Amino acid sequence: MSKLLTRRPDRVDLTKPRVSIQPHQGVRKLTIKNLRPAARQDSLDQYYARAFGELQDALRCILERKQPKQPLERLYRNVEDLCRHGKAKEIYDHLRMICEAHLQHEVLAAIDRDAGNVHLGVPKLKSVHKHWVIWQTQSTTIRSIFSYLDRAFLLNQKDLQQINDMTISLFRRACFKHTELNRHGRLPGPDAISGMCDLVEYDRRADARFDAALLRDSVSMVNVLNIYGKYFEPKLLSCSRAYFSEFAEEHSAASLKSYITACEGLLAREDFRCNAYNFDSTTKRQLMDDAHATLIDEYTDKLLDGESLSKLLDENEVEVLKALYELLRLSSIQKKLKEPWTAYIKVAGSAIVNDTARGDEMVVRLLLFRRTLDVMIRDAFDKDADFSYSLKEAFASFVNDKKILASWKTGTSKVGEMIAKHIDLLLRGGLKTLPQSLLSDVQDRADAEKSGQASTGDEDAELDRQLDQALELFRFIEGKDVFEAFYKQDLARRLLMGRSASADAERSMLSKLKSECGSSFTHNLEQMFKDQALARDEMASYRAWREGNGHKTGGLDLSVSILSAAAWPTYPDTNILLPDNVASQVEQFDKYYVNKHTGRRLTWKHSLAHCVVKARFNKGPKELLVSAYQAVVLTLFNQVEGRGGDNEVLTYQQVSEGTGLTGGDLDRTLQSLACGKSRVLTKNPKGKEVNPTDTFTVNKAFVDPKYRVKINQIQLKETKEENQATHERVAQDRQFETQAAIVRIMKSRKTMTHAELVAEVINQTKSRGAVDTAEIKKNIEKLIEKEYLEREGNSYEYLA
Template sequence: MQPAPAPTSPRRRPRVDSSPASTSKRPKHTATPMATTQPGTRPMKMANQGHEQAFEPYKGIKRLTIKNLKPASSGKAKAGVEEYYTRALGDIDKTLQAVFVGEKPPVPYERLYREVEDLCRRGDAEEVTKVLKTRMDTHISKMVLQRVNTEGSNSDLETAKSLVEEWKQWNTQMTLIRSLFSFVDRTYLLANRQKLSSINDMTIHHFRKMAFATETSPGRRLVNAMCQIIDDDRRSRQFDGSLLRDSMRMLYILGVYTKHFEPLFLQKSSPYFTEFGQRYGTAKLEAYIKACEDLLRKEHYRCLLYNIDSVTEKQLMDAAHTILIDDFTDKLLDRAELDKLLDAKDIESMKGLYGMLRLSNIQTKLRDPWEAYIGDTGAKIIGDKERGDEMVVRLLDLRRSLEVMIRDAFGADDIFLRGMREAFGKVMNSNTVAAMWSTKTSKVGEMLAKHIDMLLKGGLKAIPASLLSDQQDRATAQKEGQSSTADEDAELDRQLDQALELFRFIEGKDTFEAFYKKDLARRLLMGRSASQDAERSMLTKLRSECGANFTHNLEQMFKDQELAKDEMDSFKSYCSHNEERQSPIDLSVMVLSSAAWPSYPDVQLSLPDEVATQTERFIKFYENKHSGRKLNWKHSLAHCTLAAKFPKGGKKELMVSAYQAVILLLFNPVAADGALTYEQMQKGSGLSGSDLDRTLQSLACGKVRVLRKHPQGRDVNPTDTFTFNKAFTDPRIRIKINQIQQKETKEENKATHERVAQDRRFETQAAIVRIMKSRKKMTHPELQAEVITMTRKRGSVEPAQIKKEIESLMEKEYLERDGNSYVYVS
């Protein structure tokens, strides 16, 4: 549409005249030619000097005079003006009607805008506003409402579609009307904004009044339809998402969202959540968690997609949490179901469960079943006698799975980390669990020492795959500035740290010390440590954990090794200066202090003459150097290298134990086809019983068979005979023949535990004496509490045992009873 030319108004323009300050007439000028001047000559005077010059000089500021308009004198002019304003009001009304029905307006929009402005300037803005309100109200109440009721008579959904379309059309029409009546909006309505609404607010008010006037208005049916669309979406039925989105936008603009939609939406959502909970309430916990997670995720996504208010979403989610979480707390915290998820290491389900409980701020209720599971599972592992050797590995695997669960499922929540540590501490020191092994000391301490022995002997090869670090552990180590756990030494160090985590829970650390000391001695003497650095690192960890008193004997063992090297250097120097000829035997002796090292049995071994002679030299050397000391030879720990020659295999170097060497040397004087009986070897070596059987088995029944047993078989009997294996071959020059290690017998294990228990008794008595010596007089409860505190680091002592030791000290007259108290006898 082309804009019409601006309308002509009957207004008169003021006449403006300009005149100089002087009232004299401007003179006429005549053109006179100008004379030119030559250089060096005087200017000539202009001719006609009696006439006025053409240039008029500046005479001052001109004055601007505005004369008043003269009132119209004729009645014909007044009538024309009134006719213009009347016609302008009519044009406004007709244009509004045309806009509402979608027809072409009778006058151009630009002319209509000018007429609105003229009417407002005349003072008829109220009349213009009245015409606009009347025409808007008539159109909304009659035409729009009638169309919506007619088109949406069949269902709420059709009503919603019709109302939204009318709203869109109404917005288009109002955009045009606001432009045409902007002068009214900016002047009259703005000046009276306390009483009158702007055109924009007026349009919203009229549509809202039509849509939400009564309970049966189209707006109420629209809200019902929106709730039905959301319900169809929840139940995976076909729905119109664009209609829901447009309706939501309309409710926000009309300002009825909170009053009409939100209460109904929340009211109709609660039954759906209740129905959902009843449907999945009988399912397994894993399926229920997954279903609830999907539901809550979809509800959140729907709120974002269709622009549902955040306050409404919060109320919606609170209702869902109350129904699906709070009302089903017993199911979510069911012990049997949780134990299955934890046994299966189902991180995803546990993560979903923790997230759901956290939504209702009741995640701490998960701690009790969490600790109960750890206690029950740990008790089963510790009390399983058939798999006692796997105890520590299984405990570490359990702890590892729980740590991963805390890290990946519980968001590293400290509550569950503390709960895990407390549960481990209780089960590992439980007297009920310990009673399953019928030992008086900690069985866990014993098995933990053996596990660390396995790590220090075998390195990473001895570590189960389930305990190795994963990618996230390596990333965490690098972030904390530690060595990457992909490095073998770093991974071994981490495994030792994991074992120390269990060690911290043990109250009976004296049991661990006894077995660790025993295994450490075997590793040092046999040279079986995978890494000396790892041995030193472990000793440092134990010293920082338990103090220098705990590791004093262990550190002495390392010192003895260093002193033994210096001792041998001195012995070799002594031999070189005091012997005429060099001995064919290269003797190496390690002198051990009996207080620091475990005790070993004395076996009278028949040594070859050369070896016996060399040992005598060392005894003489040592006794001269250290007076008052006596050496006891522990041949069970000795080893040597023998030079051997086989008819088919050639020359070999056999790395064997002292027992094996003595047996093999018995065959030197025997003919090639000769045999030795069991009894002959027993007399010739000095070995008997299990020591001789194990030695013969390693030489004749193992992988490297340098002897032959007759008859063949795996077991050695006193009736067997043995011959030199002339057919022995091996591609290697240096061959190590492993001694069959005697497994720790039940009697030896029991003796170790009894020795620990006896040491604990002496420590308890010593603690009682120290306390009473300083306090002089104490009641039984006070003394018992202080004894438990003082001896806790070495091992837990039962109150009954404390009472027994007090009675023992009373018999030895260290204490005496005074009423209800004990008194120290000085």
């Protein structure tokens, strides 16, 4: 209310000075008057009424999706004026009432109408979402007009919702939570939720009715309405569990590979859908848990079926097994996968080592098998240490299975023998003797570089890696004495015949064996290398002595390897008639050595000798690399050369008498010269076998593109009899070692029970080879007979 300050007019004397205070009259009176007429109040009431009416009209236009007649700025000022006039609560209640009435009548009716008045999920969902989008647009305009009400009044009211929350709450209440049915007797919300689940179902079944945009927008809608966890998630999970059960039942009749592939695809699609359409993380986790429970836990027997898994492993289905491993990762049954894995390895490995028809391929097949399994662990099982440990246990089991002894009838480890022969093949021929699949792949090279090892792309490094692979098989065998015996024989041949592909590889392998088994295991092997070095020094000394004494060589260059009898394998003594010039050189060296080393004696092993023989043929001269046996036979023909006709023919008997060779040695020698690839002799009659009635002549028409020709030295190959003799010798040595261990133990303990003695013997002899308890008992009986022990009840006493 405005007021005006006035005063009464006075007379003024212009001739006198003006003073503001009249001391005799005092302060003058001031009269304040109300200048606003009574009609002014009526004008204000009309203004507020008009402002309220304009807001009502604007709300009606907004809800009818029309442009308000008044500018939004004026409408905002009307709200501000009404709020300042104390009408804030009245405006809020009126706004809520109008919005609620609009939603309950017009919007619900429009939703039913747009959905075709049917209660189908997807059509109703489309209609609900359409009107939700409209309502959001309307709400935005309403909030902008009534923003002053939000900031000045509602912000400080704890029991009243702000406009944004109110509009969301009203739509949720109208469509999803209202306790009263609409005029059609059914709320659209449940149908809309069903429609969302139907869309997920369409996507799962690749139905063309699937609408990705609608599903994504619908998830956003229920999140904003805050009904995702209460209505949508439970419905979705319930429908999903039913789908998972149907899916599992449908695919369970297929093969394991098909089932795993189908499950992997389903889980990948579920994961993608949850991420692509913004499902909550709890929904995703629960969906995956339900899928695993249905697809995996309920079908454990199928997933762990040994026969099906064996087929996948046989076919090297890395991707399928990787999928299976990933499927089981979140399940408690993952560890049970080791059982069929271990069983498969034992069965497949036993089949390899018991295959007597392919014994020569045993170790290569085992290495290929091990390589396949290692790649499977690396690429499919995520380098799981449990699977690696199971693999080693399985290998140790079938490698030392007693059934192998029965299959091969060797009495000792056949696997140990074949590993020694495989290493011999590697050290003689290098990598070219191996199949390509055994060599390192790109991933192996990358792992080697990461670990700081030499690149497996280098040939020496790859050879060293292959030796390590063979050594891993060697670690599994309990009969290491068998390996030692055969490795020693093969090493001797390589050293004596100069057949090692790499001296560095030989030393590396010896170092590996020493590290693995100790110095006692490699003592004799190291002595063999020392003997080779001493022999070179001895020959240098001999040549110097010969030159100093003026001894002539007669065109013959003799080289002798002096071997320690204890370190080298035992070779049979053979009587052979050497050519005169060779015999004289051998005798000369024998005298030199005996005179130089008093008390020593040389035993000549001509079966190990080899030499180069110069031969003349019609097409020119050749140098023949042959064994001593072959050289003796060939030089025998020098005695009949030039006689002409049948006089240049030697019979089987004549060759035998002229060389001193008989039996198998002679047969193999003649066969290598007359029936092999390089036939320097001609046999009559022709054939692959040598008979006592055959005759032989020099093949003067012999040709070969090389000047130096290597003739196959059959007598250096190990025969079946020699192989069996080696196994028998190992078995016999094992008996002696067992008896020695028994005596050693009893000598220190004096008295022991049978069980204690057997356990201690097994413990002391296991590094050399497993001894059966029955064999230990037999050796105890032998020692009792020899009066080393005496039985007292169930105990034994040592007899000094």
